[in-house]
Amino acid sequence: MTTLAGTITDVPGIRVGHATDWEALTGCTVVLCEKGAVGGVDQRGGAPGTRETDLLRPLHLVQEVHAVLLAGGSAFGLAAADGVMHYLEERGVGFDARVARVPIVPAAILFDLELGDARTRPNATMGYAACQSAADGPVAEGNVGAGTGASVGKIMGLERAMKSGLGTASVSLGGGLVVGALVAANPFGDVVDPNTGEILAGARKLRSDEPANTLAVMRSLVGKTVLNFASSTIIGVVAANARLTKEEANKVAQMAQDGIARAVRPAHTMFDGDTLFALSTGKKRADVNLIGAYAAVVVAEAIARGARAAESAGRLPAYRDLRPETEA
Numbered sequence: 001m002t003t004l005a006g007t008i009t010d011v012p013g014i015r016v017g018h019a020t021d022w023e024a025l026t027g028c029t030v031v032l033c034e035k036g037a038v039g040g041v042d043q044r045g046g047a048p049g050t051r052e053t054d055l056l057r058p059l060h061l062v063q064e065v066h067a068v069l070l071a072g073g074s075a076f077g078l079a080a081a082d083g084v085m086h087y088l089e090e091r092g093v094g095f096d097a098r099v100a101r102v103p104i105v106p107a108a109i110l111f112d113l114e115l116g117d118a119r120t121r122p123n124a125t126m127g128y129a130a131c132q133s134a135a136d137g138p139v140a141e142g143n144v145g146a147g148t149g150a151s152v153g154k155i156m157g158l159e160r161a162m163k164s165g166l167g168t169a170s171v172s173l174g175g176g177l178v179v180g181a182l183v184a185a186n187p188f189g190d191v192v193d194p195n196t197g198e199i200l201a202g203a204r205k206l207r208s209d210e211p212a213n214t215l216a217v218m219r220s221l222v223g224k225t226v227l228n229f230a231s232s233t234i235i236g237v238v239a240a241n242a243r244l245t246k247e248e249a250n251k252v253a254q255m256a257q258d259g260i261a262r263a264v265r266p267a268h269t270m271f272d273g274d275t276l277f278a279l280s281t282g283k284k285r286a287d288v289n290l291i292g293a294y295a296a297v298v299v300a301e302a303i304a305r306g307a308r309a310a311e312s313a314g315r316l317p318a319y320r321d322l323r324p325e326t327e328a
């Protein structure tokens with residue numbers, strides 16, 4: 001019942017596509033739900049970069065979204081959502097505003113400008129290309145799409161950080177009910193195995209590649225000035241083929257944030273812009289507490305998978321470089 005072997009595309013009605021620039025180390029990922037999905041959002045951390053999040057909250061007119069964009073490039077990367085809107089408009093997908101159909105495309109970005117070419121960021125062309133590549137099959141993980149330039153463990157500076165990436169996971173709850181997640185992990189803290197607590201990727205010691213343990217380093221800084229590391233975040237999407245109201249979708253997004261707390265230490269700092277979207281694509285009856293509980297499980301698993309799948313890039317080593325004997 002709880003096998004975590006799949007991807008977010010195991011959820012009916014979801015397609016995923018990437019656009020990747022390996023030279024500039026940036027990219028974007030689109031989660032398409034062209035038939036419409038009830039959406040919700042939960043944003044935590046002190047440094048968010050988002051678009052169209054207010055309309056996802058209760059008491060607002062729009063009830064469904066048609067895609068979610070995740071991108072690198074800092075705030076510049078939000079421009080990639082224009083390409084997603086163009087793709088959907090060409091296909092007659094969008095909110096019926098009488099004179100036009102307006103695609104509803106919430107978006108969130110992460111800061112990857114330090115790792116690659118800061119002058120190259122995801123744009124409308126990349127957003128459109130991500131849509132063109134979208135499929136409902138297996139999803140590429142690691143250095144791809146929004147995870148291309150992701151890094152983890154910034155407290156000792158980027159030079160002592162590690163490469164992270166994009167991961168996905170799903171769980172079947174029986175009766176055809178599926179919950180999935182897709183997450184690009186670029187946090188200030190360390191990524192840990194949610195089951196064992198082992199540090200998978202994070203800040204490295206000054207004279208070795210052993211984990212420095214961000215929590216321990218933070219404790220050593222008591223009474224000292226902490227630099228500004230506002231270049232971190234985790235962004236992602238959880239989806240289920242359950243029938244949820246807008247209020248329930250927002251609750252699922254809120255509960256899913258617990259997955260970040262399980263897989264990242266510390267989570268939700270002032271340096272992070274942690275944002276999770278929730279999508280309800282189906283009609284299956286399900287308790288919102290069940291969906292939210294397992295949304296947190298798959299978010300944590302997706303973060304860990306992204307760290308394990310990442311490859312070294314931009315001077316940063318990855319999990320598979322430092323622990324090759326454990327690579328699957």
